Amino acid sequence: MSDRSLRGMRLGSQSMESEAGVEPAPRQRVEYRTEDGTESVIVTFAIEAEIPPVWTTKTGKEAILVDGQKPEEEKGKPVRTHWDMLLERRNFDELEEILQERLKKLREKRGEKTDA
Secondary structure, eight states: OGGGSOOSSOTTTOOSOOOTTOOOOOEEEEEEEETTSSOEEEEEEETTSOOOSEEEOTTSOEEEETTOOOOOOOOOOOOOOHHHHHHHHOOHHHHHHHHHHHHHHHHHHHTOOOOO
8 A cells, every 4th residue: 555655745735847947928017096096006917918998996996097098988878777668668648557457457356346
């Protein structure tokens, strides 16, 4: 049994490769600052990486690239809610009529008196 055991080093904790002669990829440090100036963040990117104009800090605030401009927000379509889509198909008079019909059926199901 002892001839099968591994000897000489701990498993998974050390590597036999040395870091001699290894150069890390070229990097650049970029600074971001929140609009109110309370927080500043320095982020390291690879030289060839595209630098985002806005960075979200750990506290959730948006920080803008120092010496950069905040990108203009795209004006897209406003979000359509269920109510908006319903109003495209029905007007208020139709909706009121449908509501009264449904309430009448519900009251009949419960055994309540309904006003005809």
